Amino acid sequence: MIEARGLNLTFHTNDGPVHALKDVDLTIGKGEFVSFIGPSGCGKTTLLRAIADLEHPTGGSLTVNGMSPEAARKARAYGYVFQAAGLYPWRTIEGNVRLPLQIMGYSRAEQAERARKVLELVELSGFERKFPWQLSGGMQQRASIARALAFDADILLMDEPFGALDEIVRDRLNEELLKLWARTGKTIGFVTHSIPEAVYLSTKIVVMSPRPGRITDVIDSTLPAERPLEIRDTPEFIAIAHRVREGLRAGYEDS
Numbered sequence: 001m002i003e004a005r006g007l008n009l010t011f012h013t014n015d016g017p018v019h020a021l022k023d024v025d026l027t028i029g030k031g032e033f034v035s036f037i038g039p040s041g042c043g044k045t046t047l048l049r050a051i052a053d054l055e056h057p058t059g060g061s062l063t064v065n066g067m068s069p070e071a072a073r074k075a076r077a078y079g080y081v082f083q084a085a086g087l088y089p090w091r092t093i094e095g096n097v098r099l100p101l102q103i104m105g106y107s108r109a110e111q112a113e114r115a116r117k118v119l120e121l122v123e124l125s126g127f128e129r130k131f132p133w134q135l136s137g138g139m140q141q142r143a144s145i146a147r148a149l150a151f152d153a154d155i156l157l158m159d160e161p162f163g164a165l166d167e168i169v170r171d172r173l174n175e176e177l178l179k180l181w182a183r184t185g186k187t188i189g190f191v192t193h194s195i196p197e198a199v200y201l202s203t204k205i206v207v208m209s210p211r212p213g214r215i216t217d218v219i220d221s222t223l224p225a226e227r228p229l230e231i232r233d234t235p236e237f238i239a240i241a242h243r244v245r246e247g248l249r250a251g252y253e254d255s
């Protein structure tokens with residue numbers, strides 16, 4: 001679904017070049033849930049943005065759904081969820097979810113039907129007429145996920161969507177996201193700073209390190225698909241978390 005080979009991305013700044021991504025090789029299969037974890041500045045967001053054609057690699061190759069990132073963007077191959085929910089305050093929740101569909105020229109009936117479906121999927125049925133400020137932070141983030149799902153793209157790219165939420169809300173949204181992923185079969189790319197979040201959610205964990213931004217480890221999860229929150233206390237979970245932590249530590253020492 002997503003394939004990077006020798007991917008490089010250098011920003012040219014007044015202080016000289018910044019190697020945001022260096023020699024990144026990565027394969028993401030259909031239906032995988034892939035987390036990107038690493039310290040600030042290791043290129044997680046840049047990689048996600050390159051997949052979304054919001055940044056342009058300076059070397060190597062990158063394909064998304066078998067196409068160039070630009071072709072994939074034009075084919076609306078992905079939905080993107082940002083760190084802040086980014087809902088328009090003057091639009092209702094339903095109005096926010098319908099916005100991309102409106103822009104794409106869907107009929108009013110189709111907009112309404114799709115909004116209904118995705119709001120049900122994120123358990124926000126009944127909140128269609130509310131405005132964003134009438135919802136909690138977690139609910140706003142769910143609405144922004146619904147918006148990214150509205151046009152039924154195969155890929156969902158999420159840049160630290162739950163970073164600003166307290167731990168209890170985050171736990172619940174993690175559980176809900178796993179259920180949603182199981183129901184929809186989407187391929188998900190997910191940026192996080194949290195080791196437990198990465199291990200809990202992912203089928204594959206990509207550990208990155210900065211200066212230059214690169215991949216230092218790729219861990220295929222051995223956890224079962226069915227994951228109650230208590231799985232975080234099992235030896236298997238703790239072993240994977242340990243490997244992620246070691247990878248992060250090694251990256252710090254190298255850079």
Ligand SMILES: Nc1ncnc2c1ncn2[C@@H]1O[C@H](COP(=O)(O)OP(=O)(O)OP(=O)(O)O)[C@@H](O)[C@H]1O
Nearest residue numbers: 011013018020039040041042043044045046047213
């Ligand atoms: N538009 C830009 N111009 C110049 N440098 C940039 C630009 N965007 C990102 N960078 C630099 O590229 C590097 C990678 O940034 P990126 O935002 O991808 O890191 P990150 O791992 O997502 O960090 P964080 O966890 O803090 O969000 C950093 O050194 C950053 O300063």
